[in-house]
Amino acid sequence: MEFTTLEGGGVASGGLRELIPCIARTSVAVGVDGIFMEVHDDPLSAPVDGPTQWPLRHLEELLEELVAIAVSSSPHL
Numbered sequence: 001m002e003f004t005t006l007e008g009g010g011v012a013s014g015g016l017r018e019l020i021p022c023i024a025r026t027s028v029a030v031g032v033d034g035i036f037m038e039v040h041d042d043p044l045s046a047p048v049d050g051p052t053q054w055p056l057r058h059l060e061e062l063l064e065e066l067v068a069i070a071v072s073s074s075p076h077l
Helices: 017-029 056-073
Strands: none
Touching: 017 056
16 A cells, blocks of 8 residues: 555546655554665656655665664564
């Protein structure tokens, strides 16, 4: 199930890129073991799915945050 896309009524869907960090943080906090993200160096110029892609320049920061959440919320890590 994908929560970050909106039906566009045409050949492309819209997206809610700004929700990616919140959805990822929440997922990791409740024990999800893996995160899939579409990433692009310039989502605004991506040929497809740009609105649902996370900017590459922000990926490291988000991943570090997700690892910290996983470590703090799991007694097994």
